[in-house]
Amino acid sequence: MPVDVLMPQMGESIFEGTITKWLKKPGDKVERDEPLFEISTDKVDAEIPAPSAGVLKEIKVAEGQTVPIQTVVAVIDAAGAAAATAPAAAPARTEAPQAAAPPTPPPAPSAAPATAAQASQRVAVAPASAPVAAAGAPAMPRRDGQRIHSSPLVRRLAREHNIDLAELRGTGAGGRISKKDILAAIAAGGSRPAAPPPAPTFAPPAVAPAPAPPAVPAAVPGAPGTVVHVTLENAVPRERIYFGRYEVQPMTVMRQRIAEHMVVSKRVSPHVYSVDEVDMTRIVQLRDRTKNEFEKRFDTKLTFTPFFVRACVEGLRAFPTVNASADGTNVVLHKEINVGIAVALDWGLIVPVIKSADEKNFLGLQRAINDLAERARSKKLKPEEVQEGTFAITNPGVFGGLMGLPVINQPNVAILGLGAIQKRPVVIEDAIAIRSMLYITMSYDHRVVDGAVSHQFLQKVKKALENWSENIL
Amino acid sequence: MLEAIRQALFEEMERDPAVVLLGEDVGVYGGAFKVTAGLLERFGWERVIDTPISETAIVGAAVGMSYLGLRPVAEMQFIDFIACCFNQLTNFVAKSHYRWGAPVPMVVRGPSGGGVHGGPFHSANPEMYFVHTPGLKVVYPSTAYDAKGLLKSAIRDNNPVLFFEHKFLYRRVKEELPSGDYTVPLGKAVVRREGRDLTMVSYAAMMHTSMEAAEVLAKEGIEAEVIDLRTLLPLDRETLLASVKKTNKILVVHEDTRTGGIAGEIAALVCEGAFEDLDGPVLRVTSLDTPVPYSPPLEERFLPDVQRVAAAARDLARY
Numbered sequence: 001m002p003v004d005v006l007m008p009q010m011g012e013s014i015f016e017g018t019i020t021k022w023l024k025k026p027g028d029k030v031e032r033d034e035p036l037f038e039i040s041t042d043k044v045d046a047e048i049p050a051p052s053a054g055v056l057k058e059i060k061v062a063e064g065q066t067v068p069i070q071t072v073v074a075v076i077d078a079a080g081a082a083a084a085t086a087p088a089a090a091p092a093r094t095e096a097p098q099a100a101a102p103p104t105p106p107p108a109p110s111a112a113p114a115t116a117a118q119a120s121q122r123v124a125v126a127p128a129s130a131p132v133a134a135a136g137a138p139a140m141p142r143r144d145g146q147r148i149h150s151s152p153l154v155r156r157l158a159r160e161h162n163i164d165l166a167e168l169r170g171t172g173a174g175g176r177i178s179k180k181d182i183l184a185a186i187a188a189g190g191s192r193p194a195a196p197p198p199a200p201t202f203a204p205p206a207v208a209p210a211p212a213p214p215a216v217p218a219a220v221p222g223a224p225g226t227v228v229h230v231t232l233e234n235a236v237p238r239e240r241i242y243f244g245r246y247e248v249q250p251m252t253v254m255r256q257r258i259a260e261h262m263v264v265s266k267r268v269s270p271h272v273y274s275v276d277e278v279d280m281t282r283i284v285q286l287r288d289r290t291k292n293e294f295e296k297r298f299d300t301k302l303t304f305t306p307f308f309v310r311a312c313v314e315g316l317r318a319f320p321t322v323n324a325s326a327d328g329t330n331v332v333l334h335k336e337i338n339v340g341i342a343v344a345l346d347w348g349l350i351v352p353v354i355k356s357a358d359e360k361n362f363l364g365l366q367r368a369i370n371d372l373a374e375r376a377r378s379k380k381l382k383p384e385e386v387q388e389g390t391f392a393i394t395n396p397g398v399f400g401g402l403m404g405l406p407v408i409n410q411p412n413v414a415i416l417g418l419g420a421i422q423k424r425p426v427v428i429e430d431a432i433a434i435r436s437m438l439y440i441t442m443s444y445d446h447r448v449v450d451g452a453v454s455h456q457f458l459q460k461v462k463k464a465l466e467n468w469s470e471n472i473l
Numbered sequence: 474m475l476e477a478i479r480q481a482l483f484e485e486m487e488r489d490p491a492v493v494l495l496g497e498d499v500g501v502y503g504g505a506f507k508v509t510a511g512l513l514e515r516f517g518w519e520r521v522i523d524t525p526i527s528e529t530a531i532v533g534a535a536v537g538m539s540y541l542g543l544r545p546v547a548e549m550q551f552i553d554f555i556a557c558c559f560n561q562l563t564n565f566v567a568k569s570h571y572r573w574g575a576p577v578p579m580v581v582r583g584p585s586g587g588g589v590h591g592g593p594f595h596s597a598n599p600e601m602y603f604v605h606t607p608g609l610k611v612v613y614p615s616t617a618y619d620a621k622g623l624l625k626s627a628i629r630d631n632n633p634v635l636f637f638e639h640k641f642l643y644r645r646v647k648e649e650l651p652s653g654d655y656t657v658p659l660g661k662a663v664v665r666r667e668g669r670d671l672t673m674v675s676y677a678a679m680m681h682t683s684m685e686a687a688e689v690l691a692k693e694g695i696e697a698e699v700i701d702l703r704t705l706l707p708l709d710r711e712t713l714l715a716s717v718k719k720t721n722k723i724l725v726v727h728e729d730t731r732t733g734g735i736a737g738e739i740a741a742l743v744c745e746g747a748f749e750d751l752d753g754p755v756l757r758v759t760s761l762d763t764p765v766p767y768s769p770p771l772e773e774r775f776l777p778d779v780q781r782v783a784a785a786a787r788d789l790a791r792y
Contacts, residue, residue: 153750155749178792
């Protein structure tokens with residue numbers, strides 16, 4: 001029976017993807033969860049596993065093409081009634097180095113392909129399954145002109161016959177252009193000029209993706225909420241924007257997504273802000289005392305972030321409505337506590353998520369934080385690592401500000417902002433002391449969270465930080 | 474193949490009185506594998522010499538004999554023992570003509586290779602130590618016809634030639650040989666099987682394994698060209714490159730261990746001479762990088778077999 005293979009949604013604010021490489025060709029046998037194709041989005045590059053076992057019947061979207069999420073990109077002829085339960089090991093691929101299997105979210109999501117009607121596609125990775133290359137595996141060359149996988153013979157023949165390899169679809173291993181393909185191209189057209197005339201059988205070379213309006217995820221039928229359609233509007237007529245000397249910089253796709261997200265978040269969630277201040281002296285001293293030993297023993301940097309995550313977890317446990325989402329007239333209380341950590345990138349901003357932050361010990365949190373931040377900066381995050389957050393933390397203080405008033409990361413209902421840690425004179429028991437102080441701010445969605453809850457939450461976080469007693473070594 | 478070698482020795486000793494044999498047990502005993510049986514009776518003790526157990530002495534004496542106008546054929550009872558005369562071979566035999574203008578028209582021959590449960594000291598493939606030595610020639614036939622013709626050419630060649638006889642093939646490879654004198658030239662490989670999808674290059678026992686693998690592949694629609702190197706030094710570059718230009722893919726199969734085996738040399742040659750004709754990487758199937766195991770199941774795992782060769786060829790053909 002035919003099974004649709006869909007373009008998955010790599011992150012909450014990602015609405016399209018570009019197919020960079022097909023790992024199988026029509027007629028090939030595929031196992032469930034075996035890597036089937038590779039995509040690139042503005043946040044992550046990823047290898048996408050086949051949703052079921054069978055034979056790849058048809059590829060509907062060629063390499064280099066960008067399509068909205070949920071688009072059917074291929075069809076698999078599934079063998080028998082259901083996909084195999086135990087995923088077989090994928091055949092060894094000698095080209096790319098294999099990363100270790102990614103950590104799975106605790107309840108393993110079903111691997112059945114979502115129907116087009118579902119608002120969010122779950123891309124599943126079975127726990128002890130076939131090796132999945134790290135997202136953005138550097139060994140795989142892209143087909144957008146950076147490097148075309150062929151061979152010395154193919155390149156020579158292409159040169160001799162003036163054929164542009166970017167036009168050809170490869171049928172060799174891993175989609176490379178093989179001798180068969182180039183000979184067929186020569187036989188079909190003979191020598192041709194380098195400028196490619198568009199031909200239906202060839203994949204068009206992928207250039208930097210033209211900004212397409214984001215796909216509107218279909219509304220879930222019968223559900224209470226609807227999705228906001230996003231287009232970026234101007235507040236003033238165009239003529240008022242262009243005057244004198246100026247330079248126009250088209251937004252990168254990531255920038256557009258960020259812009260759209262911010263507009264939507266502010267429009268949908270009524271933002272209210274609470275501010276409190278925290279005496280971080282105890283933690284600052286603890287960190288100074290133990291930093292070197294910690295780094296020596298555990299080979300990972302000791303930052304302030306795991307302290308904050310810990311404190312937030314206490315707050316979220318005590319006030320479950322802060323660890324929630326709104327769905328129309330329903331409040332969805334998340335049982336998972338998945339804390340997102342906002343990471344500033346050279347080219348934008350991304351929020352990788354620490355899953356089950358409440359189940360990690362201090363060292364586990366620190367390692368997860370450092371690992372996610374590093375991979376965020378090198379664009380090696382996996383799609384599931386920027387999804388399913390229930391709360392977020394951001395640190396505008398790192399760039400010097402006293403405090404920041406962040407935009408809520410949808411579909412959360414709150415976000416914690418951390419200011420800079422500064423020494424200030426404060427009053428303690430009617431005496432003035434110099435303490436390391438920090439302003440914490442919380443932006444919260446007043447549909448779900450009220451002021452009282454917000455302030456109490458902050459107090460909990462504050463107390464957890466000020467009374468830190470856990471031994472971190 | 475054993476009988477073919479014996480015939481070659483017999484015929485050459487008949488043809489040229491300068492040809493003498495020396496080695497351990499070659500005379501009275503007729504050789505550990507009976508290669509030299511009957512030769513003492515026919516040619517006498519001055520031309521079939523039983524030596525002490527000293528490979529250095531055997532080869533050193535052979536060098537002296539060549540200086541005096543003889544054409545000695547020295548036997549290593551098992552080729553593994555050639556390590557004992559490494560100095561004589563590399564510093565005297567190989568360099569004599571270059572350094573002193575004194576040619577050494579001798580042959581060093583012996584049973585080599587594994588697959589007979591001989592263990593690490595009786596199963597070696599030491600050819601690469603000598604392929605790496607300028608001044609020598611290295612020959613390693615795979616058929617009875619070639620063994621006879623190449624040994625004759627080796628004896629007639631004025632250069633020192635190392636002649637490796639794969640002991641696994643001694644009694645397993647037989648063919649009807651033409652009567653009369655014939656030789657097979659040194660330094661020329663031969664295409665044993667024509668094909669178009671990939672080239673398999675091999676020698677000695679693995680040549681037969683490769684041919685078997687080629688049959689397996691043919692059933693799957695993959696036509697492999699099989700080249701038998703026959704001479705390892707000098708390598709027949711022309712035949713190799715011509716085949717790569719034709720099939721664009723090359724797989725080297727040798728029983729020698731992986732690291733430093735001739736596959737690396739061939740890969741470099743192919744890159745230098747036919748890079749733009751390659752439609753895939755140069756691959757190799759070889760024995761593992763360990764001493765030859767004595768335990769039969771381990772030796773089986775150590776050696777390349779038809780399955781492994783066919784699998785590698787399959788992957789390459791589909792690349």
